[in-house]
Amino acid sequence: MARDRTDDTDDLPGDATLREVWRDVLRRDPHQELFHADVRAVLRSIGPVLLEHPGYTDVVGRLCEPERVIVFRVPWVDDAGRVRVHRGFRVQFNSALGPYKGGLRFAPSVDLDVVKFLGFEQVFKNALTGQDIGGGKGGADVDPKTLSAGELMRFCQSFATEMVQHVGAALDVPAGDMGVGPREIGWIYGQHQRLAGHHEPGVLTGKPAALGGSALRPEATGYGTVYFTQRMLAEQGHDLDGARVVVSGSGNVALHAMDKVVASGGTVVGCSDSRGAVAEPDGVDVAALREVKEQGGSVADYAEKRSGATPGEGSPFTVECDVALPCATQGEIGPDEARALADHGCRVVAEGANGPVTPEARAILREAGVGFGPGKAANAGGVAVSALEMQQAAGRERWSADEVDERLSTIMSEAFDRVRDAAERYHGDPTDLENGANAAAFLRVAEAMTALGVV
Template sequence: MTASVDTQISEYYDKLLKRNAGEPEFHQAVSEVLDSLKIVLGKDPHYADYGLIERLCEPERQLIFRVPWTDDNGDIQVNRGFRVQFNSALGPYKGGLRFHPSVNLGIIKFLGFEQIFKNSLTGLPIGGGKGGSDFDPKGKSDREIMRFCQSFMTELYRHIGEYRDVPAGDIGVGGREIGYLFGQYRRLSNQHESGVLTGKGLTWGGSLVRTEATGYGLVYLTSEMMKAHNESFEGAKVIVSGSGNVAIYAAEKVQQLGGTVVAMSDSSGYVSTPNGVDLELLKDIKEVRRARISAYAAEAGNGAEYHKGGNIWEVKADVALPCATQNELDGESAKLLAANGTRYVAEGANMPSTPEAVHFFLQNDIHYAPGKAANAGGVATSALEMQQNASRDSWSFEYTDQRLHEIMSNIFKDIDKTAKDYDREGDYVAGANIAGFKKVADAMLAQGVI
């Protein structure tokens, strides 16, 4: 690494901060990648040519639009919609839609930027994008959600398509929301273009395993990481933060592989489950009743205990899988995990560990897999859904799950080998950033300055 590379990256990052003021999540995501790219530019300086880094960090297109809708009282509500089409060098933009009151342009840019590298790591021909709204589905009736989704898609539909941009679900956007969005798209476009959204219902173009994909994929990659260090999930105690889709199916796969999920959470607190999780009950509470995690503790028995507002990372475990939201695991929590003997951390959410936590993991021999690698199973299976839609085909659960397992295994092998190639053995952050970057960068250089 030369001083000139350090200076070059530092000067560019300073410009990015000024150009994108008030977007801390985006700054954090870019900073992590740029730190890894210092290693690349020191060894392969041609990646600094043609303004490549600057172009990579600037979205190709940013869309912000008004979303007016009528609530059940007949009052008009107005939300803001976003779609950031970040990079299409490898294929059509691909990334989820998030409906949550915290959503703003900076968060969508951070998610879209991460998506570029995540999608690249899958090895599938998809570019990076992300979208959403500050709309909060919680407490809304089905009809209110339908009216909001129809209004949101009335603007979005003109910017998406199976060869242009293919959204999916994310926080606050599940099967119900995808159904309403697709219905409105079909009405406006006058065609059943099933490849324009993924996460659809199985009877109208959806794919088996899509529901389970992010959680299953997280565990498949973590299992590969453990295997590289001669360990497995058999007999392991595992913390899974969150209790949404990713967390539920991560917990399911952990227990299928012989591990015990000893804690899960939601925004109100966490449940310690020393004897494992009753997945049937958890799915009923979270997916059917849409109730709080405290209801699980009240009904489960078997040693389950609810801790209101507690810190889930204080539970003793071998493996931690943060699956809730960004920056949920800070430096102090990382120290708690280490003190309790945690040896593996893999991210099911997008950027759930703060920079301080990541630094602590890397400096203290805790094997850590970042979200852009570990939670790529969702988008990988979305791309498999696109393949099925394009061929008017439908694959079995077993075949699709096998494809997912192969993709996640290959991602780990890729980031592990890349880290070794750049003299950073065991640093899966550098491995993921560099491996994801090089595929996109090579495509961008080949296609010229556009």
């Protein structure tokens, strides 16, 4: 049974509306703790905004309630001929700025709490890109790592069969996320096209290049996180050249973040995957790590081939570093890891994943003066390039990797400016990027929602 927290409003601003919204969120969804944490963080941030813009007060309750929640079964047949059933989700959270936009996550941990948390986060993330896209999220509670290629294709086709009536280029544009890459998006797109009976390249992003996917989309989240990190360091009078960097995860986001770190003159001194971590003071060989991972190996397998690498079973964030980029999953940096980072003189932590730093850890980093880049801003590069893919699809165009990279760098730099300026204006501290991101994104969404009327 969930703990009664309806009167737990001491850290919220004095506005009665915010307290009422918080009580309503708890009452309606008493067990959704990830969603609660994100809503509470936003409510704490926007009090000063409402003082300046009291007309936005009645937006808050609507903003915290999804426009639509779709839950459905996904039946499919495995290689042994057995019928199996999983649960699929799509939360269409807010469309004030444009079509719902957000990824699909395939993982056993996916449930309504996870998808609502990610969808709410996506509304703010998308607003910070400056592009005209709303926020949503979806996925299913399947573990793609346990399926053969044939099984996963059949699962994706079944998932797409249910989703076809809920998505569209002007309605809802899903993309990939954890467990869903270009291959899976291609299968989903193929089934959608078969059922819809026509080509609609703008209905999904993150497609393979052969199907109209944008150049640099696989790299975008990792690259964007590094671009945002560079702006954070510049504000402190530092840069990535010569910096020691720890990156958690060794999937798509992490590996491309490592590539960009190395290209910027930094050294990746530690990394990890779900099976362990590795420390390498002289620098991780990212190309060699990628080769090991593509062959189904782990960072431990990589470490065995490197004389200067030290494998470990715990967090990579105990390694001394100047920059930490958590790019794995939510909750991976807790109080212990935050203290270790602060004690080792880490200057910046930027979230390449969604919610990897717990609220308790964020408080420790803030107290220690470590710069914190919240995921809704720092890892917005992926959805930014997804929106660029939508533009290319609408115009039947193909942009070069250099052109996309230039646009991505500009988008991330402008997002940093929005966040920093809002932090200074509404919270009196240009380094408080967490509150600044919430305030800046809320302003943009609230303005649009107000202009639309009560809908």
